[in-house]
Amino acid sequence: MSKDLKIKIVIIFFVLLMAFLIFNKFHTKHETESNTELKTQAVFEEINQFNTAKIDKYIVYGTHLNLDGNINLPKISDISIYSVHIVAKNIEQKIELLDCTYSYKDGILTFSTADKINKGLNLENLEESNYYLFLKVIFSNSEERYYSFENTSKYTNTTYYTMSKRNKIDIKFDTFSGTKFLGLFVSEIDELPNNVYDIAIDASHGGKDTGATYKKYTEADLVLRYAKNLKKKLEDKGYKVFLSRDGSENPNQDLSDMYAENGRINTIQESHSKLMLSLNLNSANSKTGGVEIYAPTNCDLNFAKSLADNIVKKAKSSYSSVKLFKQDDGVYVRNFKDYDILNFKASAILHKYEPYTITKQTPYQYMIREVGGIATNAFVDGRNTSYGKNKYFDSNVGIEAYILELGYMKTPKDLNNILKNEDLYVQAIVDAIETYATAK
Numbered sequence: 268m269s270k271d272l273k274i275k276i277v278i279i280f281f282v283l284l285m286a287f288l289i290f291n292k293f294h295t296k297h298e299t300e301s302n303t304e305l306k307t308q309a310v311f312e313e314i315n316q317f318n319t320a321k322i323d324k325y326i327v328y329g330t331h332l333n334l335d336g337n338i339n340l341p342k343i344s345d346i347s348i349y350s351v352h353i354v355a356k357n358i359e360q361k362i363e364l365l366d367c368t369y370s371y372k373d374g375i376l377t378f379s380t381a382d383k384i385n386k387g388l389n390l391e392n393l394e395e396s397n398y399y400l401f402l403k404v405i406f407s408n409s410e411e412r413y414y415s416f417e418n419t420s421k422y423t424n425t426t427y428y429t430m431s432k433r434n435k436i437d438i439k440f441d442t443f444s445g446t447k448f449l450g451l452f453v454s455e456i457d458e459l460p461n462n463v464y465d466i467a468i469d470a471s472h473g474g475k476d477t478g479a480t481y482k483k484y485t486e487a488d489l490v491l492r493y494a495k496n497l498k499k500k501l502e503d504k505g506y507k508v509f510l511s512r513d514g515s516e517n518p519n520q521d522l523s524d525m526y527a528e529n530g531r532i533n534t535i536q537e538s539h540s541k542l543m544l545s546l547n548l549n550s551a552n553s554k555t556g557g558v559e560i561y562a563p564t565n566c567d568l569n570f571a572k573s574l575a576d577n578i579v580k581k582a583k584s585s586y587s588s589v590k591l592f593k594q595d596d597g598v599y600v601r602n603f604k605d606y607d608i609l610n611f612k613a614s615a616i617l618h619k620y621e622p623y624t625i626t627k628q629t630p631y632q633y634m635i636r637e638v639g640g641i642a643t644n645a646f647v648d649g650r651n652t653s654y655g656k657n658k659y660f661d662s663n664v665g666i667e668a669y670i671l672e673l674g675y676m677k678t679p680k681d682l683n684n685i686l687k688n689e690d691l692y693v694q695a696i697v698d699a700i701e702t703y704a705t706a707k
């Protein structure tokens with residue numbers, strides 16, 4: 268064989284080998300694609316093709332997805348509804364089942380995933396997979412029916428980033444072979460996008476606002492110390508933490524406009540955090556002092572309770588003796604009272620603007636209310652006409668927000684403890700967050 272021929276044979280061999288490899292790769296890829304397609308088809312198999320449930324409100328608050336909706340289900344003779352659930356089924360046919368609260372009237376079934384704003388479908392617990400959400404209705408004759416969802420809310424698709432592991436979840440309304448659906452597409456990521464954080468820590472006051480003062484101490488300085496320490500300890504655990512201020516602000520700066528471009532409400536909202544803890548010290552006089560955790564209205568209080576308990580046990584603190592707004596030892600929920608609502612209206616009339624829709628279900632504290640989006644009834648604060656506008660008041664993605672009154676500045680027992688046992692307080696808070704973020 269000539270040398271030329273040998274080279275030709277070798278080249279032809281390599282070309283054939285490459286062609287085979289490319290074909291093979293394409294073929295396997297094609298096969299996995301059609302495999303996923305088949306698996307997805309299987310998920311949709313039991314779905315009622317003639318009727319869909321309408322989602323008229325969906326909220327991502329903290330770590331949970333909440334759905335409110337309705338479906339037209341004409342009554343059939345004496346058959347009644349036995350139970351209503353939301354099912355999240357992934358393509359491996361693994362199912363998450365959620366009980367719904369519901370009511371049935373005039374052929375319309377109205378349902379909601381949770382009675383508390385921080386409950387519903389826990390997005391932290393989903394595995395890397397594609398989930399499809401359906402309404403499962405069980406009738407009194409034991410018949411089960413599944414309905415897919417269509418979006419009739421004004422909110423569009425959104426993306427959620429988990430805080431306990433690095434997952435990205437696309438919350439997406441779409442169609443599959445002509446069937447409208449709500450899907451949760453979970454994929455692993457290496458790193459959070461630049462503008463996305465897990466937890467926001469608000470060091471309250473700052474700039475020319477010192478907050479409570481006692482002797483040479485100011486609330487603004489003390490909570491900043493705590494906030495930085497907390498940030499560090501949470502980062503050591505792998506969380507990405509946003510600080511509302513880091514002490515670099517000018518001491519004459521006025522930070523009171525929460526809704527300014529770089530104000531607290533907007534910057535915290537833009538951090539896309541799941542949790543927000545606002546650190547404060549109480550300025551009131553108290554013989555006994557102690558810790559007070561303020562939680563949102565209509566909220567499951569387990570996390571607030573765990574914050575209070577941890578601080579009391581691990582930081583040698585005590586529960587506040589304050590009775591007003593108290594829900595449990597160390598746990599408080601402050602809503603608007605009738606006199607607050609009257610004051611708001613009077614102020615609106617005085618300053619010639621529309622009074623906001625405030626009910627006794629609206630959280631009183633602005634940090635809790637305003638970073639919570641529609642879940643907490645956020646609105647443009649009417650108490651001060653020099654304030655700007657909360658750009659996020661109508662957002663269906665809200666941050667689960669708490670106010671931590673760590674102790675009373677003028678109560679020697681509390682102040683000494685806060686000065687001496689900073690690490691214990693901070694560790695107590697970190698422990699509560701860890702438990703909450705990884706809860707099933």
Ligand SMILES: [Zn+2]
Nearest residue numbers: 471478547548
């Ligand atoms: Zn304060």
